[in-house]
Amino acid sequence: MKIKVQKQDAFIILAFVMMLILFISSSMTYHQQTSVPFLEKYLTGKPFETFLERFSLDYSGSEISIQAVGYYKFLEFFIRKGAHFGTYFLLGSFLYLGIKDRMNVKWLAAFLCVLASLGYAATDEFHQMITGDRTPLFQDVMLDGTGALCGILLCILCELIYLRVKRKEN
Template structure:
């Protein structure tokens, strides 16, 4: 892959890290989607079907009965956004670093290690922010997202190299 193109992916990774940092600097109240979801989802679509879902995350029950409809939906939006952000981070790091590092194991290690370290730092940063709770489970969710993105990047890059596109 051309090194110029790799800078685009590295820039995407850095941008995601900056956005995540700014986001974790805000209190939960500043980020809460609940009041907007109350308005947007006033009719509570799929409430009956979603009411059947109940599980524990970090020792807290996640269900409509325990959290309320909008808070339940917000939980999935927030966790999905984290998973997706870290998947893009892992993908961008892997693709961006592939042009610079000749050892595939080092590219894999850095593309997994940087998101893991950042997810850990992000949870520590949240501990310093009012109204936020740092959770090991969130680090695991973020890291899983990064691994999914890294694996997608790995398979995409292998496919491209086999075709000699780059």
């Protein structure tokens, strides 16, 4: 028995894989996920600390700076937020690539993919709330949604460039 998977189906499968990864990640406590011990072990000498000490930001009412949280937690903050953005960038991209050719209106496909990504991000934060030792944040939902939107917009931009190049060749 041979199973034929279409390109759009493969993207939908990848979107569900991303959702599974996010679900598993949300099921873990902060202490199970922290990268601080890894950073402490492999970033000896605290590279760029003098440069990074100049930066401070407010995220969800908390100051994020080396002075406030320490060097390794400061780095971990950006790693964690980058993971938020990146995973939802991929989720939004995969969803869009999986459904865009199945809908007649591309902008509607993009809009639905952003809404679906935001909805999943909200349920993901709720899941973190009931996991314990995690802090669900509305700001993370917005960061996740921004990641999904950027992924979808990049897909649309690449598609437009591809179509323009293809038209010039013909």
